Amino acid sequence: MMKNCEYQQIDPRALSVSPSSAQNHTETKAQRPRRKWEVFPGKNRFFCDGRIILARQSGVLPLTLGLIVVTCGLFFAFDCPFLVEHLTVFIPVIGGVLFVFVVISLLRTSFTDPGILPRATPDEAADIEKQIDTSGSSTYRPPPRTKEILINQQVVKLKYCFTCKMFRPPRTSHCSLCDNCVERFDHHCPWVGNCVGKRNYRFFYSFIISLSFLTSFIFGCVITHITLRSQAGKSLVQAIQESPASVVELVICFFSVWSILGLSGFHTYLVASNLTTNEDIKGSWSSKRGAEESGNPYSYNNIITNCCATLCGPMPPSLIDRRGFLPPDEAIPAASASEIELPPFAAKNDAHMCTQSTKDVLERMVHSSEFPGLCPPGTPKTSPLGLEATSVSGPSTETSPSTGCSRQLAHGPVVTPCPPFSRSSKRDSLHSINPAFRLASPSPSLSRTNLFLSESADVGFIPLT
Amino acid sequence: MVQDWRKLEVVDRCVADSYETPTMAETHSLQDLQQPAVSSKVFVQRDYSSGTICKFQTKFPSELESRVDKQQFEETIQTLNNLYAEAEKLGGKSYLEGCLACLTAYTIFLCMETHYEKVLKKIARYIKDQNEKIYAPRGLLLTDPIERGLRVVEITIFEDRSIGSGR
Numbered sequence: 001m002m003k004n005c006e007y008q009q010i011d012p013r014a015l016s017v018s019p020s021s022a023q024n025h026t027e028t029k030a031q032r033p034r035r036k037w038e039v040f041p042g043k044n045r046f047f048c049d050g051r052i053i054l055a056r057q058s059g060v061l062p063l064t065l066g067l068i069v070v071t072c073g074l075f076f077a078f079d080c081p082f083l084v085e086h087l088t089v090f091i092p093v094i095g096g097v098l099f100v101f102v103v104i105s106l107l108r109t110s111f112t113d114p115g116i117l118p119r120a121t122p123d124e125a126a127d128i129e130k131q132i133d134t135s136g137s138s139t140y141r142p143p144p145r146t147k148e149i150l151i152n153q154q155v156v157k158l159k160y161c162f163t164c165k166m167f168r169p170p171r172t173s174h175c176s177l178c179d180n181c182v183e184r185f186d187h188h189c190p191w192v193g194n195c196v197g198k199r200n201y202r203f204f205y206s207f208i209i210s211l212s213f214l215t216s217f218i219f220g221c222v223i224t225h226i227t228l229r230s231q232a233g234k235s236l237v238q239a240i241q242e243s244p245a246s247v248v249e250l251v252i253c254f255f256s257v258w259s260i261l262g263l264s265g266f267h268t269y270l271v272a273s274n275l276t277t278n279e280d281i282k283g284s285w286s287s288k289r290g291a292e293e294s295g296n297p298y299s300y301n302n303i304i305t306n307c308c309a310t311l312c313g314p315m316p317p318s319l320i321d322r323r324g325f326l327p328p329d330e331a332i333p334a335a336s337a338s339e340i341e342l343p344p345f346a347a348k349n350d351a352h353m354c355t356q357s358t359k360d361v362l363e364r365m366v367h368s369s370e371f372p373g374l375c376p377p378g379t380p381k382t383s384p385l386g387l388e389a390t391s392v393s394g395p396s397t398e399t400s401p402s403t404g405c406s407r408q409l410a411h412g413p414v415v416t417p418c419p420p421f422s423r424s425s426k427r428d429s430l431h432s433i434n435p436a437f438r439l440a441s442p443s444p445s446l447s448r449t450n451l452f453l454s455e456s457a458d459v460g461f462i463p464l465t
Numbered sequence: 466m467v468q469d470w471r472k473l474e475v476v477d478r479c480v481a482d483s484y485e486t487p488t489m490a491e492t493h494s495l496q497d498l499q500q501p502a503v504s505s506k507v508f509v510q511r512d513y514s515s516g517t518i519c520k521f522q523t524k525f526p527s528e529l530e531s532r533v534d535k536q537q538f539e540e541t542i543q544t545l546n547n548l549y550a551e552a553e554k555l556g557g558k559s560y561l562e563g564c565l566a567c568l569t570a571y572t573i574f575l576c577m578e579t580h581y582e583k584v585l586k587k588i589a590r591y592i593k594d595q596n597e598k599i600y601a602p603r604g605l606l607l608t609d610p611i612e613r614g615l616r617v618v619e620i621t622i623f624e625d626r627s628i629g630s631g632r
Contacts, residue, residue: 104570118614123506149513156513166616170517184517206567298516309555312563315579316553319614 059190105207114197504624552584
């Protein structure tokens, strides 16, 4: 039996060349190096090799774009010729400029990373857990963890995010649609198909402002057009019959103008008082302090400064490094993103916690020749986190490792990811795992490594269970 | 630390499965761990007392007491804080950049590097420099906070080869 637990025979150097999922690893190495966006744990979609990021559900972005393009198209085609003739050539010019500005702002809002916070690495998560455990008593999953801090002499509560395994910075909120924590979270806008947060709020604001100008402009122009037509001795009905497109535009613009203008006004108020929609709706500051501006600790108490800070402040960088390359040994199956930034933890999936930790260990092993490679190192990690894990995954972390071990021994060579989490391994979050590694191809060379950690927690258990 | 847990648990489990004596299993694992190993990581968290600006706590972590001079460490963190403050500073230059970007419909960011990005590069150079001069000789490694989403400054403590007991 000990022979199967042959960890002493595994040479760390050999492992870096042929790790547990040996074939897959060499395959991966032979493949192009993978980028971090490919293993991103949130519900986002990426295009152009990571340059463009969108929420998983694009919402009604195509509708928004369609409406804008159609309305402007009709305007340029049907109203402009008449107006150029009777008024001035600047009408299509202004319309054109506004249209371009609106579309660019919209696309920037939709395709920019709103300020997504990468999830905590397993070490960080463990460190935080330790601090919580030592400071309080937690025998089972505790109530939502909060931490109180002082910001500008005001008490602010920081909540713990179970998905991202960290205490959320102030003004950060977790978007359930995108499954990410977003800094300075404003709201998730279905019209633009993305969250609106710290990094793209200015684009969003310029989008709605320019859109309100555009819709008002078109509305005005169409009214002028129809009025001019009906003035030339024709009746209103006749004028409309001559230019039916104008009616379409009129209807669209009429309904848009009110909502867009209202939204612009609302956001102008938010910008001036340095608030987010989220805070305003929740009444985070107003209920406590009444009409006092100083209720909001982030406000500069000066409208101009607030506006400048929000809209013209320095552009923060994207924290998720979508286009960075995964280090070759990290490019091993998937469920785990880069060692650095994106541990792919599904909040309730132990398999992934294990996966990430094993990957972490693997990485360390490769870099520092340390050899951890034995039975699931991930297990201890789950002990503190197992508090929440046990509530969702059936088998206790204690029993499953040995079960896993014995299973492997019984079944001989199997690519073993992380024994413990067989049940949960079958569950969700498989989407983040590279399918290539599902081929749990048993081979003699892998028998030695069947207790070693590999990346994909799920692989090993598909054949076993 | 967590790392130790793992190894111990590993030993325990393999013992159970392999019917070997604990000592032997332990010995095996010890023999394999002769390389300088990462023993633990220390995380310096963010300091939000001044708002949402990027600032790290200058409190000296107890785990580093034997490793590095407190003054030195605090100076490093303070310099980092100053650099981040410079990156996020609201002033004429940043407003100009913001307005220019707005006027060009933000297309200017496609060609130009933002002020923040320039300072981030400076920070990366500074951290590399500090690591080479001060921390690496003491068996420590600072990780650039940007790689951790600007949440923490991660300090990796490398254990000496000679201190190989039970790790």
